[in-house]
Amino acid sequence: MTAPICNRCVLPHAPPDIHLDAEGVCNICRNFEREEAACAAEDRGLLETDFLKILDKHRGKQEYDCLCMLSGGKDSTAALYYVKEKYKLNPLVFTFNQGFVPEEHLESARKTIDKLKVDWIYFQTPFMKDMFRKIVQTKSKVVICGICSLWYMQKTYEIAAQFKVPIIISGWTKGQTTGSSRSVLSKCACDQNPDEFKAMTAATKEFMEKHVKTDPKYRDFPMNMADVMHIAKTKYNSKAVVLSPHWFVPGGPEEYVPVIQEKLGWDYPERSYPKKSTNCDLNFVASKLAVKNFGYSHYHIEMSNMIRLGVVTREEALEHLKMDYGEEILGDILQKLDSRGMV
Amino acid sequence: MYVLGLSCYYHDSCAVLLKDGVIVAAAQEERFNRDKYSPVFPIQAVNYCFQEAGITIYDVDEVAFYEKMFLKFERSMLSHIAGYPFTLKNFVQTLPLWLKERLAVPYYVEEELRFKKPLWFVKHHLSHASSGYFASPFPRAAFLTVDGVGEYACASWGVAEGNAVTMRKELHYPHSLGLLYSIVTAYLGYRLFAGEGKVMALAELGQDTYASQFRTLVDIREDGSFRLNLDYFAFNRGDKMHNRKFEALFGPAREENAELTDRHRDIACSLQRLTEEVLLKMARHVHAQTGEDFLCLAGGVFLNVTANSRIRNETPFKDICIQPASGDAGGAYGAAAYVSHTILDVPRAPALRSCALGGQHTTRQVEVVLRNKRTKYQTIPRENVAAEVADRLAAGKVVGWFQGRMEFGPRALGNRSILAHPGDAAVKERLNLVIKHREPYRPFAASVLREHVEEWFDGIHESPFMLEVGHLKADKQGRIPAVTHANQTSRIQTVTREDNGVYYDLIAAFHERTGLPMVLNTSFNEDEPIVRTPAEALKCYEDSGMDCLVMENLIVER
Numbered sequence: 001m002t003a004p005i006c007n008r009c010v011l012p013h014a015p016p017d018i019h020l021d022a023e024g025v026c027n028i029c030r031n032f033e034r035e036e037a038a039c040a041a042e043d044r045g046l047l048e049t050d051f052l053k054i055l056d057k058h059r060g061k062q063e064y065d066c067l068c069m070l071s072g073g074k075d076s077t078a079a080l081y082y083v084k085e086k087y088k089l090n091p092l093v094f095t096f097n098q099g100f101v102p103e104e105h106l107e108s109a110r111k112t113i114d115k116l117k118v119d120w121i122y123f124q125t126p127f128m129k130d131m132f133r134k135i136v137q138t139k140s141k142v143v144i145c146g147i148c149s150l151w152y153m154q155k156t157y158e159i160a161a162q163f164k165v166p167i168i169i170s171g172w173t174k175g176q177t178t179g180s181s182r183s184v185l186s187k188c189a190c191d192q193n194p195d196e197f198k199a200m201t202a203a204t205k206e207f208m209e210k211h212v213k214t215d216p217k218y219r220d221f222p223m224n225m226a227d228v229m230h231i232a233k234t235k236y237n238s239k240a241v242v243l244s245p246h247w248f249v250p251g252g253p254e255e256y257v258p259v260i261q262e263k264l265g266w267d268y269p270e271r272s273y274p275k276k277s278t279n280c281d282l283n284f285v286a287s288k289l290a291v292k293n294f295g296y297s298h299y300h301i302e303m304s305n306m307i308r309l310g311v312v313t314r315e316e317a318l319e320h321l322k323m324d325y326g327e328e329i330l331g332d333i334l335q336k337l338d339s340r341g342m343v
Numbered sequence: 344m345y346v347l348g349l350s351c352y353y354h355d356s357c358a359v360l361l362k363d364g365v366i367v368a369a370a371q372e373e374r375f376n377r378d379k380y381s382p383v384f385p386i387q388a389v390n391y392c393f394q395e396a397g398i399t400i401y402d403v404d405e406v407a408f409y410e411k412m413f414l415k416f417e418r419s420m421l422s423h424i425a426g427y428p429f430t431l432k433n434f435v436q437t438l439p440l441w442l443k444e445r446l447a448v449p450y451y452v453e454e455e456l457r458f459k460k461p462l463w464f465v466k467h468h469l470s471h472a473s474s475g476y477f478a479s480p481f482p483r484a485a486f487l488t489v490d491g492v493g494e495y496a497c498a499s500w501g502v503a504e505g506n507a508v509t510m511r512k513e514l515h516y517p518h519s520l521g522l523l524y525s526i527v528t529a530y531l532g533y534r535l536f537a538g539e540g541k542v543m544a545l546a547e548l549g550q551d552t553y554a555s556q557f558r559t560l561v562d563i564r565e566d567g568s569f570r571l572n573l574d575y576f577a578f579n580r581g582d583k584m585h586n587r588k589f590e591a592l593f594g595p596a597r598e599e600n601a602e603l604t605d606r607h608r609d610i611a612c613s614l615q616r617l618t619e620e621v622l623l624k625m626a627r628h629v630h631a632q633t634g635e636d637f638l639c640l641a642g643g644v645f646l647n648v649t650a651n652s653r654i655r656n657e658t659p660f661k662d663i664c665i666q667p668a669s670g671d672a673g674g675a676y677g678a679a680a681y682v683s684h685t686i687l688d689v690p691r692a693p694a695l696r697s698c699a700l701g702g703q704h705t706t707r708q709v710e711v712v713l714r715n716k717r718t719k720y721q722t723i724p725r726e727n728v729a730a731e732v733a734d735r736l737a738a739g740k741v742v743g744w745f746q747g748r749m750e751f752g753p754r755a756l757g758n759r760s761i762l763a764h765p766g767d768a769a770v771k772e773r774l775n776l777v778i779k780h781r782e783p784y785r786p787f788a789a790s791v792l793r794e795h796v797e798e799w800f801d802g803i804h805e806s807p808f809m810l811e812v813g814h815l816k817a818d819k820q821g822r823i824p825a826v827t828h829a830n831q832t833s834r835i836q837t838v839t840r841e842d843n844g845v846y847y848d849l850i851a852a853f854h855e856r857t858g859l860p861m862v863l864n865t866s867f868n869e870d871e872p873i874v875r876t877p878a879e880a881l882k883c884y885e886d887s888g889m890d891c892l893v894m895e896n897l898i899v900e901r
Contacts, residue, residue: 008715044376047390049456052399056457088401250394254707310878313714 003295009304010317014295017198028196032308051248054241055087058166064119065089066167067160067240069152071101072109073278075246076171077266078256082245083169084116085263091169094159096152097124098132100282100333104269108278115264123155129337131218132282134211136339141203141293144286150222154231161236172244174252175305196301199294252311271329274299274320281333288323288330297321344689345402347389348679349452350409350470350671352445354380354536357672358388359700359751360396360403361679364477364689368395369700369751371672373872377879380536381872384444384451385675391702400456407682408452409674410467412445414494418516422579430579463686465678467493468642469510471669474677475639476503477684479664480694485635487625490642490670491521500629503639506684506691511632517578518570520621521644523561526576526584527614531607532597543647544785546615547830549608556592557617567625603784619650626658636661641677643670645810646753648834652811656802667698667808668752697842698808699758701749704877709745709894712877721898728845728896732762733852736862739767740890741778743867745880746845750873754809755866756836757790757846759873759880761889763863765789768824770863777888780870787863788834789826792850795860796837799823809836809864825863836864 003012006026013020020026059065068080068091083089095101095109106122113120128151135142160168204224212218222228232238246252253276260266268276273283277299290297303317312320334340348359351372359369368391373379375387393399419437423430444451452458465473471488483504490497497519501511516522528538531545563569577586583596590596597607626638638660645651645665655663666673683689713720723731735742742762750756761778763770765787775783788809797804800813812832815823826833840847854860866873867880869887874880877894884892884899892899 007717044387047386048393048399049386049390052457053455086399251708254705307715310708310711310715313711315714 006304008314009307010296010300010314010321011196011304012295012300014199017195018296028194028304029308031195046248048245048248051243051245052087054243055089055167059089062164062166063090064092064163064165066091066169067156067163067165068093068118068169069156069171070095070109070112070120071171071278071280072105072107072112073171073272074253074257074260074266074268074276075173075244077108077112077264078260079169079171079245080112080116080118081260081264082256084118087245091118092159092163092165093118093120094156095120095122096155097122098128098148098151098280098282099124099126100280100336102269102271102281105278105280108266108269112260112264112266121159127151131212133337133339135207136285136289136334136337136342138211139342140207140211141199141289142207143200143203143290143298144282145298146200146204147207148282150225150228153225153228154222157228157232157238157240158236160240161232161238166240168240168242170242170244171246173246173302173306174309174311175302177244177247177305196304197298200290200298203293252306271325273323273325274303275322276320281329284325284330285333285337291323344404344683344687345396345398346405346407346679346683346687347392347403347458348407348409348675348677348682349385349389349448350675350678351384352382352440352448353671354382355668355670355672356382356385356388357668357675358385358392359676359679360392361676361683361692362396363692364680364683365692366676366695366700366751368392368702369668369672369676370702370749371668371751371872374701374749374875377872379872384455386455389456395702400458403458405460405463405682405687406452406456406458407463407465407675407678408448409465409470409671409678411464411494412448415467416441416446418492418495419579422516426579429577433579433581463678463682465681466496466510467674468496468499468513469508469681470674470677471641472499472501472503472510472639472677473508473681473685474666474673475641475664475669476508477680477691478666478676478695479637479639481637481639481662481664483635484637484639484664485629485633485660486639486641487622487629488640488642489520489622489625489644491525492516492519497521498625498642500625500632502633502635506688508681508685514568517573517576518568520569520618521642522584523571524614524618524644524647527610529583530585530589530593530596531611532599532601534599539643540646541782541785542611543615543649544782544828545603545608545611546649547612547828547832548784549605549610549612551613551616552609553593553613554616557613559592560589561617561621563617563621563624565624566628567621567623569621615647615649618644618647619653622647622650623653623657626654626660630659638663640665641669641673645669648810648812649832652802652813652832655811664694665808665810666695666752667750667754667756667810669810670753672752696807698751698754698756699748699843700751702875703748704895706895706897709877709897712881713894713897713899716878716881718881718899721900723896723898725896728893729848729852731898732849732891732893733856735891736762736764736853737856739764739770741770741774741888743880743884743889743892744849745867745874745877745892745894747843749875752808754836755864755868755873756807756809757838757843757864759867759875760790760864761867762849763787763825763865764857764859765823765826765861765863766857766859771825773888774825774863774865778869779865779887784829786828786834787826787865788836789823789861790836790838790846790850790864791861792847792854793837793839795854796835799860800833800835803835803837806835806837807839807842809834811835823859823861826861
């Protein structure tokens with residue numbers, strides 16, 4: 001029997017972190033409602049001029065004004081496009097491939113780089129493959145994307161430090177930030193441990209303690225995002241802040257996808273999960289496992305935020321999150337991890 | 344060339360963006376921060392303007408501010424010194440505002456917007472004059488501006504031709520018609536900025552029995568200039584601007600929400616008649632001095648629709664023009680227009696025909712709100728919207744109407760409006776008491792098909808921004824009680840297909856069904872700024888007694 005889903009967002013009843021009340025509304029939606037009511041008067045939200053204020057503090061002080069993380073997907077491509085063309089910064093671009101980014105996405109990134117004529121660092125490594133394999137084969141509950149993000153954020157900070165870049169630009173959507181606009185601005189980062197992530201964070205901790213900390217290959221691997229930030233500060237002396245232009249302008253993909261389609265010839269990839277995204281192939285596995293282990297994935301959290309913020313409808317979110325892709329895709333990806341049939 | 348115009352720190356803070364002299368976007372901050380008449384730096388309105396134009400501050404060539412702050416500060420300080428020691432309390436209260444905000448405009452523009460070039464500061468009444476003239480279709484015209492107070496000027500007149508706007512005369516503080524109206528408004532128990540319109544409506548229910556008392560207060564000359572008798576006022580001395588002597592003359596002040604008596608109605612009436620007399624004299628004097636055929640009017644006082652109509656009908660000018668945001672919000676436009684055209688010589692733009700200069704929401708964005716709020720709605724083909732809504736209006740339903748871009752200025756002109764049957768006498772009471780929660784005596788305006796306005800009303804032929812009244816013709820009396828005031832006048836917005844096709848089609852469809860070429864139109868709000876977003880419209884609909892909400896081509900019904 002599947003758990004009931006919040007009738008406002010797409011999160012399921014998954015105690016103790018997520019629970020539905022008598023009206024079928026989850027605690028995350030209720031918290032949002034309360035915060036919105038409390039903030040309504042004084043919180044003007046994040047404005048594009050706030051973003052420009054931050055950019056202007058650092059503009060022109062180094063060879064590159066910012067480091068843009070580019071996956072080739074719509075969100076990071078639009079972020080890079082705006083940074084270069086609208087905000088008139090000189091970005092250095094960084095693409096990370098842990099071995100599972102489809103060629104189609106990389107080609108899209110290459111095309112964007114060529115059109116915008118920006119400097120690009122492409123980093124590909126099989127370094128994490130053993131870790132991914134272990135996650136699947138040990139049936140750990142850890143979310144693959146969470147672990148992967150620790151590594152790519154560490155690399156991002158490392159490059160930012162190397163080039164003395166003060167700002168890291170991501171394509172993170174409004175759904176990928178949490179907390180009030182003031183807190184996002186003051187910390188230039190998201191709340192790293194909201195209720196909806198608690199179970200996933202605990203699973204990460206357990207996996208890291210058990211399998212990563214003890215493995216000499218991953219001796220220097222960060223244990224969590226706080227660790228990433230700490231290493232960035234202490235080892236790389238990087239004070240770079242991470243921001244996404246999407247947090248500061250109204251609307252969402254409906255507004256910026258047509259722009260990058262027209263200006264950069266960008267298009268949706270043939271296959272990706274969730275629908276209308278450009279995520280690496282591991283997402284098929286990661287999301288499937290997350291839903292199996294927790295009842296929801298990190299994309300359910302993102303989409304739920306997008307619903308609360310009025311960017312998408314609940315129906316659209318449910319449609320995007322449908323796991324109606326063939327077993328063949330899953331099998332091919334698991335094959336690469338020598339784990340066919342293990343999910 | 345982009346020029347950004349700003350007004351703020353008193354009331355109606357606003358941002359207007361011009362591209363090559365044409366308005367790309369204009370909005371008041373109150374619509375974003377939901378604080379009516381908000382005085383704060385219009386940061387959200389600026390962000391909206393940039394997003395509408397698809398630019399950032401880096402693309403902006405000039406920024407214009409709607410007044411000269413140091414000149415205003417000088418006037419304020421001199422006024423406080425003149426009234427010392429009675430003005431001390433007020434001085435202590437307002438000085439921090441001056442130091443932290445009003446004198447720090449360049450700092451805020453640089454800090455908030457990252458605009459690093461020097462700003463243009465255009466005198467308050469020159470901003471008003473420019474807003475009136477550059478929005479008009481006239482190649483040359485006289486102008487008249489009247490408001491509370493700018494730097495020193497409370498009224499001005501002059502001439503404009505081509506790109507030049509030349510001030511000829513100013514009437515200085517404290518001799519201000521706008522201030523007088525506001526003082527009496529406060530005396531009658533209404534709030535400033537919100538109450539002047541109520542006093543204007545109240546005036547038509549009273550008799551002009553206080554004319555002689557007002558003559559004691561105001562010495563009017565033939566040229567329309569006048570002097571206030573300062574013995575009756577208490578400028579800068581506290582919360583009230585009238586004194587005990589004033590109350591001795593007119594009786595005790597009315598407390599807010601206290602019962603209205605004939606005395607209050609008569610005072611309002613005499614104030615209104617005096618205002619009309621002064622404005623008529625001013626306008627006639629301007630005509631005599633300039634010999635111009637056309638007159639542009641600007642400044643908050645020209646939100647007074649009765650006076651506007653009298654100027655149109657009782658002065659020798661062939662035509663007059665009043666832009667939709669004639670108050671301080673329009674000053675932001677005027678400052679930007681003055682810098683664009685007069686200083687930078689950008690050719691004049693076509694006349695302003697529509698005030699739909701604010702943000703728009705797509706059907707999809709509306710749909711996201713309705714679906715996520717689990718609101719049942721019906722999608723109807725675009726071409727059927729007019730007929731469907733006209734059916735409902737004809738059946739006596741009150742409709743929330745949310746279409747296209749938000750209006751600039753204080754009036755809802757068919758994009759963020761509540762609409763109803765003008766022939767339904769009961770609807771006025773229902774709207775005032777149940778939906779808008781406002782005074783029962785206040786009349787509602789009518790949006791009338793332009794080609795039918797002269798069939799129904801005298802003294803009006805075009806009023807696209809709802810800034811004039813018409814006298815209901817004798818043979819039509821009693822047919823549109825919901826939009827007819829006690830004196831058989833109606834506040835009119837004339838509508839053409841060219842200026843607002845969707846709204847025009849709706850009124851035309853209503854006309855077909857009822858024989859009435861008009862609908863009742865009141866702003867889409869309930870004691871708050873006019874709604875801006877679909878979510879605000881939905882909330883206002885849910886909280887009020889409206890029967891139906893139409894957003895783009897989606898209909899929500901109870």
